[in-house]
Amino acid sequence: MLKTIVSKKGQVVIPKPIRDQLGLTPGTILKVHVEGKKIILEPLAEPPPEIFVDAGSKVAEPILREAKSLSDKAYRLLKDLGVCS
Numbered sequence: 001m002l003k004t005i006v007s008k009k010g011q012v013v014i015p016k017p018i019r020d021q022l023g024l025t026p027g028t029i030l031k032v033h034v035e036g037k038k039i040i041l042e043p044l045a046e047p048p049p050e051i052f053v054d055a056g057s058k059v060a061e062p063i064l065r066e067a068k069s070l071s072d073k074a075y076r077l078l079k080d081l082g083v084c085s
Contacts, residue, residue: 014041 002015014024022043024030030041078084 002018004012004015006012018024024043029044031044033040033042075084
């Protein structure tokens with residue numbers, strides 16, 4: 001049985017043999033939940049690469065311009081209403 005200690009900040013180190021066995025690397029996202037008096041840490045499954053598309057600048061730039069435009073309009077409206085300065 002391996003042990004670890006909870007730090008002042010509530011951090012724990014997962015022992016290296018367990019990290020190696022599960023393939024945990026820096027940046028791995030873990031789901032945390034409680035079962036009775038147990039803390040369960042489970043690696044979140046990475047989404048499959050095929051769900052991502054390379055949008056490129058022809059798709060991304062117009063969307064970003066529109067988002068900025070809407071944000072600017074909302075800010076002006078809030079400023080006119082005296083909600084923000």
